[in-house]
Amino acid sequence: xxxxxxxxxxxxxxxxxxxxxxxxxxxxxxxxxxxxxxxxxxxxxxxxxxxxxxxxxxxxxxxxxxxxxxxxxxxxxxxxxxxxxxxxxxxxxxxxxxxxxxxxxxxxxxxxxxxxxxx
Numbered sequence: 001x002x003x004x005x006x007x008x009x010x011x012x013x014x015x016x017x018x019x020x021x022x023x024x025x026x027x028x029x030x031x032x033x034x035x036x037x038x039x040x041x042x043x044x045x046x047x048x049x050x051x052x053x054x055x056x057x058x059x060x061x062x063x064x065x066x067x068x069x070x071x072x073x074x075x076x077x078x079x080x081x082x083x084x085x086x087x088x089x090x091x092x093x094x095x096x097x098x099x100x101x102x103x104x105x106x107x108x109x110x111x112x113x114x115x116x117x118x119x
Contacts, residue, residue: 009065011058019062019073021055029074031059 012019012028019028026048034044041056048056063070089096 009058009062011055012062019070021051021059024051024055026051028059028063028070029077031056032063032070032074035060035063 011022013022014020020026021028021031030048031044034047035041041053041060045051045053045056
């Protein structure tokens with residue numbers, strides 16, 4: 001996939017097979033996954049204060065123009081991650097069992113604070 005095709009905007013570039021917000025180290029997928037999950041461009045920009053809101057919108061526009069190709073790349077990246085995670089877990093099952101046990105314990109301890117009463 002090339003970010004230099006005619007008609008593509010100036011907000012996304014490809015480096016070493018990965019799409020980034022142009023001139024940054026922020027991968028396009030770091031903006032697209034939360035956007036696809038329903039986060040606003042403004043909320044995403046707050047998570048990445050080194051990029052401008054216009055860059056977030058530009059990256060989303062790039063995604064919308066190239067959705068099929070980007071979705072394919074996102075799926076490939078997710079599959080690679082899952083394969084690496086599964087291999088790591090298979091190589092050290094005790095470590096991961098302990099990790100997931102601690103995670104479950106931490107979630108069980110998390111208590112939502114009661115709303116404060118207005119005086």
